[in-house]
Amino acid sequence: MKTVFKRPDSLKNVQTHFCPGCHHGSVHRLVAEALDEHKIRSETIGVASVGCSVFLYGYFDVDVIESPHGRAPAVATGAKRARPDRIVFTYQGDGDLAAIGMSEIIHAANRGEDFTVIFVNNTTYGMTGGQMAPTTLPGQKTSTSPYGRDVKNDGAPFKMAELLAQLEGVAFTARVAVNNPKNVLQAKKMISTAFRYQVEKKGFSFIEVLASCPTNWGMQPLAANQRVSDEMIPYFPLGIYRNTANL
């Protein structure tokens, strides 16, 4: 009998702590599928960040280093430079990567560090209870922007996939979503490409995943999926922003 669907070997057979409707589970699965596809599980080192993604080691069956908040690209730099024959990825949220960790991500990307960054953008700080993030949309209400994000006060949301695409050291940046089957298939392809570039030692690869956070958005999972299409994708368009294969 042909197996048409199974748990990726790179994922552990455990329940996650993620809330109902949260997209982290889907993103975890896509990353695990990429590790399986390229047969790199046994040589992979994951770098967990601070936030809902901190339990990476509980779900991925790979070696993991836990990083201080925002510092995952620096930790990954140290690990990859020390062990250049290993596959290294960071998995970071928007507060982690685009606020407290902006310096680390920009500089790692600019050095062209040969690792992969999975950036989960759900426009809020999930773990701490839904505060305003650097990617919170204009007008979006959060627990620390109760009147809606005011661009005059808080600045405009960072578009990280576009921003990093300006840097010469970057091999690949793309923005994807996982809120419907079509987008999931596209995300799978992009995440696989990012890891393939690392296997081929092409340099820094970056995937921004637009994700839902139904709990902190105060939405049902299906409504949250819809918000990704209705509000997030118009502001954060999907697509490839830099691909050295095309340069």
Place this chain on the structure above:
Amino acid sequence: MSVNETGKVFIKGNEAVAMAALEAGCKCYFGYPITPQSDIPEYLSRELVKRGGVFIQAESEIGAINMLLGASATGVRAMTSSSGPGISLKQEGISYMAGAELPGVIVDIMRAGPGLGGIDASQADYFQATRGGGHGGYRIIVLAPASVQEMYDLTMLAFDLSDQYRIPALVLADSAIGQMKESIVLNARKQISLPDKSWAVRGRAGDDQQNVVKSLYLGDGEMEAFHWKMHARYQTLSDYECRWEEVMTTDAKLIVTAFGSTSRIAKTAITMAREEGLKVGLMRPISLFPFPKKAYAQLSDHCKYFLDIELSTGQMIDDVRLSVARDAEVFFYGRPPGAGSLPTPEELLEQIKKFYQTVISHQGD
């Protein structure tokens, strides 16, 4: 740099640190420019890379310490260095390393502070170094060289102790020792047996065990158990790894105590005092954590008067007072750091004579 006929080289303290790192098998160095330690990254940017190692000038001290964390987590020997303001930035990473039981060597060439302070020699970061420095309650190994030779020897020792105990190790010097040139012997790395790094994160190839380097403990009792485990390890350090130097303490009526650069000046001053017939000795702690408490306690069995000298308003004096017998008295002479505050031997001799008079008046001749 050339080796002279006696087998010695004439180098700066900071260069000795960098050369010791190479000899110790340091594979990765991550740093950021700051005076007065920049000779260390400058040297390693040339020499470490030649030997196939990794040198990165990081975007910040925060970047550098986290690169050290990442490299060290994979099991290689790695180092960073900085001075006051940069060491403050590194405290976050040092706390995470302590929490994850990661080895790693940090070199602190102290300068005056707080804030931007100045670039003159200082010992005012004693508390920051010996009390952990970052959040959460932990200790790191702290070694305090007083010569260029010790910059070399103690840097190598820092790598060994850090690997052995899985605790970050700090080499605590200052601009006087870092910038001073002396002739030293480049001792070969000691071949000692160290525990293997089976905990290291290298990918699962080989052992197929999942290794996780982390400092998050959420389960009932896990964090508490971690603290007691580390407390016991700190106690083991205290039992076996205290290092100090005593000079003419056997018959001393007054024991001067100082570490690092200050102890050098104090050593000259007590020699001058001896020439004038004063029974004065020197107790110099080399390991500041673990602090050689028992050695102080034993000294205070026969000598009841100590004179603590520091380039601060008094920090190590707390440890000295906690270590000596309850009936011992600890005097203090401090020169807070800054331009012109490094005392001369004559100045310390004057202080020694003053306090010696007090001792004689209490005790008789």
